[in-house]
Amino acid sequence: MNQHSRFNLPLCLVVEEDVFGNVDEAVQRYLPEIRGQKALIITEKFLHDLYGDIVEEIGNDFGGAEVLEVVNADFDEAVGMAKKICIDNIKVVIGFGGGRVLDVAKYAAFIGKAVYICLPTNLSNDSLASPFSVLGTVGSNRKTLACKIPTAILVDTTMIQKAPVTQTIGGIGDTIAKYTAVYDWSLAAEAEGKPVDDFAYSIAWMCYDSVAHCDEKSLTSKNFLRILARALVMGGLAMEIAGSSRPCSGSEHLFCHALEEYYPQIKISHGYAVALGSVGAANFQGRDDRKMIEVCKTYGLDLNPATYGIDKDLFAEIWSRAASTRPDRVTILNKTDLNRKWLDEIYDRMAE
Ligand SMILES: [Zn+2]
Numbered sequence: 001m002n003q004h005s006r007f008n009l010p011l012c013l014v015v016e017e018d019v020f021g022n023v024d025e026a027v028q029r030y031l032p033e034i035r036g037q038k039a040l041i042i043t044e045k046f047l048h049d050l051y052g053d054i055v056e057e058i059g060n061d062f063g064g065a066e067v068l069e070v071v072n073a074d075f076d077e078a079v080g081m082a083k084k085i086c087i088d089n090i091k092v093v094i095g096f097g098g099g100r101v102l103d104v105a106k107y108a109a110f111i112g113k114a115v116y117i118c119l120p121t122n123l124s125n126d127s128l129a130s131p132f133s134v135l136g137t138v139g140s141n142r143k144t145l146a147c148k149i150p151t152a153i154l155v156d157t158t159m160i161q162k163a164p165v166t167q168t169i170g171g172i173g174d175t176i177a178k179y180t181a182v183y184d185w186s187l188a189a190e191a192e193g194k195p196v197d198d199f200a201y202s203i204a205w206m207c208y209d210s211v212a213h214c215d216e217k218s219l220t221s222k223n224f225l226r227i228l229a230r231a232l233v234m235g236g237l238a239m240e241i242a243g244s245s246r247p248c249s250g251s252e253h254l255f256c257h258a259l260e261e262y263y264p265q266i267k268i269s270h271g272y273a274v275a276l277g278s279v280g281a282a283n284f285q286g287r288d289d290r291k292m293i294e295v296c297k298t299y300g301l302d303l304n305p306a307t308y309g310i311d312k313d314l315f316a317e318i319w320s321r322a323a324s325t326r327p328d329r330v331t332i333l334n335k336t337d338l339n340r341k342w343l344d345e346i347y348d349r350m351a352e
Contacts, residue, residue, distance in 0.1 A: 007240055010129070012152040015229045017222065020054050020119060020156040023094075024061035027117070031152060034115050037091035039065035042081065042105035047097050047121060054159075055096060058119070062092060073100040074136030075143070078107040085112030095150075098122045098167065099134075099270070107133035110147035118150035122163035123171035123228050125270045126207075126248055129153055129236025140264045149240050155229040157222050168219050168228065169301045170271025175231045176292045177252045177274040178208040180281035180332075184250025185242075188330035196242075203238040204247035207231040212295050219299060251284065251331035252277030254322040262321055268308045275301055276308075276350065280319060283346050284336040293349075303350045316343045 012030035019026065028035060039062035041055060048055055048069055059065040068081060085093065085108060093114045095105025098121055109116035110133075120128045127134065131149045136142050160168070182204050189196045210231045216224040238247040245253075255277030259266055268276075275296055282289040296303050305315050316338070323333040 006243070008131070008149055009237060009240070010150055010153050010233075012154070013230075013233060014153070015155040015157065015226050018156060018158050019154050020058065020159055023058050023117075023119070023154060026152070026154055027061070031115065034092050036063065037115075038089055039063070039092035039094060040081075040085060040088075040090045040114075041065050041067045041094045041096055042070060042101060042108065043067060043096040044070045044101050047101070051096075051121070051159075058094060058096065062094070065092075065094065070097070070101045070104045072136060073104050075107075075145075078104045078133070078135055079111060081105075081108035082111035085109070085114050090114055092117065094119060096121065098163075099125050099127050102128055103133040103135060106150065107135060107145060107147050115151045116148070117152045117154070119154050119156070121159055122167035123155075123160055123225065123232055124167040125170060125174040126232040126235035129233040130245065130248070131236070131240045132245055141261060144245065149236055153233055155225075155233075157225045157229070160225050160229070161220050161222075165219050165300075166269070168225070169299055170269045171228050171232055172211055172295070172299050173271030173273075173275030173278075173301055174248075175207055175211045175228065175235065176295055177250075177271075177278045178204045178235065178248055179212075179292055180252045180278045180285060180287075181246070181248050181250035182208075183285050183287065184281070184331040185246040187332060188246065191330045191334075196246075200238040200242035200247045203234050203241070207235045207238070207248075212291055217298055250281060251322065251333045252281040254325050254329065254331060254333065255280060255318060257325035258318045258322040261325055263314070263318065266309055266314075272301065272308070276303060276305060276310075277322075279303060279350050280343075280346050281332060283342075283349075284332045289349075304352075305347060305350055312344055312347050315347050316340055319343060 093109035094117045095102045096119045132144050235248045239245050252274045256273035
């Protein structure tokens with residue numbers, strides 16, 4: 001068997017202005033076989049109200065597709081939608097929204113064996129093209145579930161320009177987090193006595209480099225959004241090729257998981273939380289954190305934990321619980337003595 005035949009790469013990746021007005025054109029070009037098939041649009045109420053005309057136009061491109069609105073973004077809801085997809089013979093699922101909506105749409109399409117077309121309305125994290133969905137399970141617990149990367153990804157830069165700038169900054173955070181993720185991945189590979197996938201490793205590094213060394217400093221410029229969109233999508237492909245989320249998720253993500261699972265009262269989005277985690281992780285790894293701090297400053301990603309209601313005690317507590325969120329994952333935390341003095345120093349550095 002060709003080793004690479006285990007990958008599912010998207011058939012179509014378009015990053016263009018106003019592409020949501022031409023979804024049928026892109027579909028005809030890349031996926032002619034799905035024309036005329038029954039389709040379902042999955043979005044959420046807020047976006048449906050805000051972009052009703054665009055949703056309707058996309059629906060018309062697919063012969064009047066039905067629209068469902070995500071409410072809870074949990075496992076039951078995704079499976080409920082998959083049930084509908086199977087019973088109603090729906091062959092195409094179109095996810096229109098941000099991370100929560102897209103994770104539900106991706107999983108529902110996977111279970112329902114439908115073609116999945118991803119139309120992100122913001123660039124807040126790299127889950128848009130990953131082969132995983134994060135869904136609520138019980139209480140505030142969430143689980144990362146393996147599924148399939150989208151068949152088509154259309155990024156409309158005009159739409160992204162209208163999204164809150166904090167969502168774009170979140171996407172930057174998820175991208176610079178690869179700096180510490182790839183390092184933890186190689187540590188894990190060494191511990192397990194098997195090599196990292198060089199290609200996935202290089203792609204993840206390229207994602208980081210494209211944003212960290214980007215000349216374009218304006219968060220709303222089309223150039224920057226194109227670079228960030230491609231970086232996020234390529235992160236998804238790195239996970240697909242590696243067959244795990246490791247190229248994009250190391251101890252900085254464990255910090256974020258600990259925040260989400262144990263401290264739901266702290267309101268911080270994924271990309272910001274992993275960026276905060278990356279500073280600690282880089283220090284534990286004994287690596288230079290200056291570039292990532294500079295990038296965060298440049299694009300207005302505030303790294304001061306106090307901004308999010310995290311004081312020194314809580315910061316130390318989150319780190320002490322981080323490894324327990326994914327006990328099977330080898331990261332730098334397995335060989336780090338999280339002494340309080342060091343954690344306080346890192347905190348002070350982030351608060352500068
Ligand atoms: Zn992430």
